[in-house]
Amino acid sequence: MRKKYWISLALLLVIPGLLFTVSCAKKTVKSEASVSEIQKSEAAKETVKETVKKEDTSAADKARAEAEALEKQRLEAERQRKLEEERLQAQKLREAQLEEERRQAEIAKKLEEAKKKVFLSELVLFDFDSSVLTPTAQDRLTRKAEWLKENAKASVIIEGHCDERGSNEYNLALGWRRAEAAKAFLVDLGVAATRMSTISYGEERPFSAGHYEGAWLQNRRAHFVLE
C-alpha cells in the first residue's frame, strides 16, 4: 500500500512536470506543428511516461533510504548530544565535588596547621622564681594534651626558660623544673612520657629581648618544639 502511494505520488509529480515542460517548450512552434508531430509527441510522451515510471521507483527507494539514514543520523546525533550533555554534566559535578573535597581538605589542613601553630606558639607562663603551674598554664597544657592526643605520632621537646634576673646557674635549674612540671602535668593527662623530652635553657634564650616586666613575663615559659 505504502509503495503504491509512493509511486502514485511520484507520478503525480513527474507527469505534470513533463507535460508542462513539453508543452511550454513547444509553445512557439505549436502553431506550425503538424498532426504527425503531435502524434509523435504523443508517442514520445508514452515512452517518457514508461521511463519515468521506472526511474520513479528507484529514486524513491534511494530517497527513502536517504531519509532513513538521515533520520538515523539525526537520532544518533540526538543521542550523542544527550550523552555528551550527560557526560559534561557528570564531569562538572565531579569537578565540583573534587573542588569541594579539595577545599575541605585545605580547610582541614589549615585548621590542623592553625592548631599546630597554637600548640607550638602558645607559651606556658610562670611567675618569677616559680615552677608552679598557674590555672592559665594548666589550661594551656590541657589544650596541648588534646593536640598531642590528636597527633599521636608527634614527639615534642619541652624547653624550660627563665627571665634574665637571677644567676644563670639558678635559672638553669629553674628552667629545668619548669619543663619537668609541664611534662609531668601532660603525663597526668595521659600523654605518654616517651613522647616528651625536656631541656632547660635557663635565661640563655629569651623569647623577648626587653629588660622590663612585659618581656620577662614572656620569657618565664615552657616552650614546645616538635622533635
Next chain:
Amino acid sequence: MSRILTRIAGWVCIVLFLTGAEAIGADYDYINISNPFLKKIPIAVPVFKALNKSPAENSAAKSAADLLAQTLEYTGYFKIIDRAAFLVDPQDPSIDIPDIAFRNWTGIGAELLITGGILLENNMAEMELRLFDTIKAKLIVGKRYKGWSRDQRRIIQRFASDVIFSLTGDRGVFDSKIAFVSNGTGNKEVFICDFDGHSPRQVTQTNNITLSPAWSSDGKWLAYTAYTKGNPDLYIMNLEEKRGAVVSQKGLNMSPAWIPNQFTLAATLTFEGDPEIYMLTGSGKIIKRLTNNWGIDVSPSWSPDGKKMAFVSNRSGVPQIYIMDLYTGQTERLTFEGGYNTSPSWSPKGDRIAYAGMHSGKFDVYVITTDGQSLVQLTRDAGDNETPTWSPDGNLIAFSSTREGNSRIYVMTAYGTDQRRLLTLPGEQTAPSWSPRMMND
C-alpha cells in the same frame, strides 16, 4: 734560690737579691690587714734609669716604670704619686742608697719609693728594682732580674709580687688569671685574661651556649657547662694539654666547683629527677651525692680547707645560701636578708662568703662572714652586680655589672672600694672566675 729558678725556668730569668735589704720580720706593719684599703700607702715610682741610655732603653725605662705603677695600683693598697710633683731630676734618678735623698720623697708625702735600672742588650733585658721605706731610709726589697726583652711584663709582675710579699706576707694576684664568659662571637664562649684584664683569649669553641667556668686549684683544669651536643653537659678541660672529660648525664650537668687541692669537683646534676649537688672525680665519675633535698640545689663553692661547701638552695621557697659541713653532713642556712641570694664565692682566707643578692629588683654584691654575723653590701646604685669571685689573695673581688649598659667584668677591693672595669671586649661579659695563683709559692 733554686726554687725560684725552677719556678720561672720557663721564661729564662735570673734573680739576684740585692744586698742591703733587712729582713722585715713577721709583722707587716705597712699595710693594715683588717682594712688595707682604708688608708692607701703613698708610693713614688719614678721612671727607671736607662743604664746604657739607648733610645729603646729610654723608652723601656718609662714603660716598665709605668707598668709597675699600674700593677701596684691595681691591688688597691697604694696611692701612686703623680710624677709631676717629684722634687728630683727625672732625667737622672738616683736609684740606690746613698745617692737617694729620702727627704725629697718624704717631702712629697711618699712613704715608699721604688727605683729601677734597666739594661737592654741583644734581646735580653736586665732590671734592678728596689723598694725603699722613705721614712726609715732603708731598702725593703731589692732584686735583679734578667730575661728576654719580651718578658719585661713578667719581670715587672714578679717584682710587684715581691713588693706585695714584703709588705703583706702574701704573694698577691699578679700570676693569676680570670676566666669569664663572653658572647662577642655571637655565642657564649669562655675567655681567659690576666689578673688585670691584659691579653684576653678565647679558650672554648663550642659555637653554642657556654657557662660557669671554674678553675681547679692548681690552675691547670677548667670545668664549664656547654650545649655543644645540644644538652647542657659538663666539660672538664686540661688547659695545657687540651684533653679532658665530659659529664653528660640525662638533664642538667652544671655549676662546677673544684675542691681545693684535690682532683675532685662538685656539680649539679638532674639525672635522678631533681637538681642535686654531686661530688665527681676530675675524670667525670660520680663519687657521691652531697645534697638530698627536694628543690633546686646549685652553685657550690668550697671553703679553702675543702671541708665545707656553700651552695644555693630554694628549699625555703626562695634561693638562699646554705653551708654544708661535709663531715657531719649538717647543713645550715647562711643568708636571711632578702628573698633572692645566689652565686656564693668562699673567700680564700676562709672567713667570708661573697654573693649576689636581690633587693627591690636590683642585684648587688654582698659579703657575709661564714658565721652570718656580719653582712656588708659592696655595690649599690650601679646596675645589676652579680657572680662575685675572689682573687687568690682574698683582697680583690671580680664581678659582672650592667652599670654601663652591657654586662662587663669589674674589679673592686674586698671592701668594695676602687671599682673599675677589668676590660672591654665586644659583646657582653659575665660569670668571672678568678684562678688560683699559677705558680706554687
